Structures are given as structure tokens and as C-alpha cells.
Amino acid sequence: MSRANHMTVIPFGGLGNRLRVLNSAFFLSRDIGADVELVWFVKPELNSELGDMFAATGFEYFPMSRWKRALLKPFLKHIYIQKYESTYRRFLRLFYDQVYFDNDLTVRSPSQLRAEIAQHGRVLIATCYQFYDFENFDNLVVQPQLRQRIDALTARFDRNTVGVHIRRTDHTALIKASPVELFTDRMKQLEGEDPDVKFFLATDDASLKTALREQFGQRLITQDIPLSRATAEGMQGAVVDIYALSQTKKIICTTRSSFAQMAALIGAEKEIIEVC
Template sequence: MKLTVLPFGGLGNRMRVIDSAFLVSEQNDISPVNLIWLRKWELNAPFYSIFQPFPKMLNLVDGAVYYFFLYLVKHIYVQKFEKLYRFIFRLYYDLVLLDNDIKDKQPEEIYGLTKGKKRILIASCYGFQNSSNFKSFLPSDNVKKGLDRLNLPESYIGVHIRRTDHSAIIKESGLEEFVEACHEEIVENKEVKFFLATDDRIVKSTFQNQFGERLITQETELSRDSEEGIIGAYVDILALSGAEKIICNLKSSFAETAIKIGTIKEVIEI
């Protein structure tokens, strides 16, 4: 049996798709998992600049197959022309799992579909429900250095505010609501510190003015289309994952990933 995974979207999305693929590989005793890691504007960084080599067998796809997917397969096209892409993919794979095959599905439902298949393709931005813990993802040396530079305290509250690329979150969760939630935490604990992860400089400036020395945040530009920006994004995820509470909107896969890493933490949803 051969398993290939093509994760779409940003870092959080891709991590949960890859983690789900490893669950399929374990259920079916498949090794290695073949990963098509596309460097596009939404995530323009080499896989091993972000992560260390996996403890599980992983093969990065290259050559003609990689360039076929790079130039001819785009997530928005797969969503819009799903039947066409499903037909094309089925010429090479006897089971194709796209967004609509995975979204809102429990892992057991997916495992049932994969039994007895010889060539499986998972091409999605969704992971299986309630399955990911991301234990296989170990940060690269550059990511660890970035995390060390933050000098995070033993106890702090994480705040994730996504602003540049998710209209639903922007509409639902106003900046003033995040600020108010932080002030409520200060009332409970006068010594509280905050770690802020955001993709917006105005948000960062607002929080720095509001909370001063209570606030810890990166100065790295978190641009998705640069290697430095993606490394910074993973630093943010890991920093959020170490918080005792996370203030966020759960529609962000970025926040969802941080919540699932490490120990159980309280979530304050805005």
C-alpha cells in the first residue's frame, strides 16, 4: 500500500493534514508516507527549515511529480472543480480523499475507507476530527532559537489575533474584545504576562501600547511567502502552546494547532 499526502493551506492546516496521514499509515501499516510539500505564497519555506527529520518514515516527493502538483494543482481549483480533479487523481490513485471526504469526519470513518486500498491520496486542508496531537513534529534548530529568544516566563496567557487573511474571524472577533479579555485577566492576576501572536502590525502596536512590559511578542515579520516568516509562525504556535490559557477565535487552524500541542489548557474564545 502506498500513501501520498498533499496538505493545502498555511502551517496549522498542513500540520493537521500530515498528522492525520500518519494515523492512516499506522492503521494500515504503511511506511513511508509520501509528502508533497508545495512551496507557494501561502507557505513558502522548505519543510526541513521548519521541522527536524521525523521519527516516523517520511519521503518528500520531488522531480516530475512534485512539479505536476506545483503548477497544475491549486487548492481553490480543487474546491471549484472537484469532480474534474477527482477524475484526474483517480487515474493514479484508487482512493482519493479531498476536503469534502474528510471535513467533519471521525477518524474511524476514514480508516474504513482506506482498508484494502493500494494507492491512497489525501489532498486537503482538513485533518481528522479530534485526532491530532502533533507529537511527531519537532522544531528545527532555527525555530528553537527563535523560541529561546522570547525568554517566556513559567506562567503566561497566550493571545492569538488573526487579521490579514480570514474575513470570518475579522468580522466575528473585534480587537476591542481581545483587549477587554486581557484586562479581565489582569483583574484576576496583577502579575499576569501575555504572549501575543498576530499577523498584523497595528494589532501588535495596539497591544504594546495597552500592556507595555506585560506583553511578549516577536518582532519577526510573519509573512507566509518567506522562509523567515514561516519559521516565525511556528515559533508563535509553540509559544502559544506553552500558555496556561489561550485567548483566540477557534476558526483559526493556527490557534487550534497550538491548543492541541502539549498539556491541556483553558481556551477563552472571542
């Protein structure tokens, strides 16, 4: 059997989406003996380079050259690929032996995908979905300055601290399916069961932080910085939130969010309290 020797990987979406694509590629490359070329676009939905957030990934890869990435950035947009998939596929097959987009990956099992890709020398994968199995995100190492912030924040935690993740500002379907009351009802329930309970709130909505602080008072722990995807500061704050969530033993969330999924897969096993 011939082996794939080169996979070009383009992760789309926000931080959780991109990192599950990245880990899928890393663990697949390990199993088939391929190298990984990473195309990491800095865009409004994630305005930060990978290296500004993570000091190491635990796997070897090489970034696409800056000039080539700059040429591709206006052209390779997720929304365009979804709309004109066949056109993109025909063009990209001029440069790659096989091309995989969202629809290709969702209909293939990891074993099917592994067998297929192992037959090709040059493969392009452009998606926002996990496409290969991995156990956790423990291979990722955050930058030291972010680790300091995580440690300072979680020093306020104790064994009674419960994580809460509520995404609000940019995911209309998720907001509609999971109103805030679903989260606060679970928080009140835990408050009634445990008089010492605390909550760490991770959210991208500043007004929600204020409202829940008024409701839960000193029980509520949160970061007091904007968490906009459109700024490098906001993305670094998002990394701090994910890793702080990962150090709680319970997380109230919807697992439809890749942010919460990632937090659940860092460190020790956690109880997930699903709201919808």
C-alpha cells in the first residue's frame, strides 16, 4: 500500500472548530505516515495566529508560506466552498490528488478516510468538522503568559466550582435553542443542593456577565475582559476561558458548542450537564 506523504489542512470556523480539525489531522497523519502543512487564516471569526495562543501542539507540522497563504486567503472562504463546492473541487484537483470538504468527511468513517488518504500523495482537507478520532486535547500547550492567567483565575476555584459556558453573540441557532433560563435554572438547582457551590462563567456576552453577577453575587467567577473573536486579545481570553472550564469537575453547557466540547476534552474527565 502506498502512503500519503503530504496533507494540506485548512481549518475553518472558530477556535473549538479549528482545533478539532487540527487534532484530527495530527492523529491521522501519525497513523498513515503523512506530514501536515497547515493553512491557518487570521480572520474576523478568529483573529489570532495559532502560535500566539499555543506554544506547542505535540506534533510536527509546517505552516504554508506567508505569500502563498496571502494569495489564497481571499479565495478560500468556507462560505464560498459550501456554495460552489464542485467548482472549487475541480480547480484544487489541479494541485492535489484528492480534495476533501465538509460533505466528503461527514459521510466517511475514520477508518474509511484513513484507507483512502493513505493511497494518495497530496491531499487537501478544508473543513470545520472533526474527521478523525482522538481522545483529548492534552497535546496542546498554551503560551506561558496565558498559562499564568489561567492559573491566576483557577486559583479562585475549589472542589465546589462548576463551569458554565453560554455562547450568545454570534450563533443564532444556538441562542434560539438554548435560552439563558435553561442555564440559570440548572445553576439554581445546584445552588439549592450545595450551599458552597461556585460558578465559573465563560461567555462572549458582557451584559450576561453583569446580569448573572447580580443574580448569583459572589458565587460567580468570570473574566472581566471582552471576548471578541475579532481581536487577538479576545481570542487569548477565549483560550483562558476554555482552560479554566477544563479545570472544573462539572460543566453546564450545550455540547452543540465546539468550545464546550474542547473544554470537556482537556484534562480529567468531567460531568457534563447538558441543557439542550
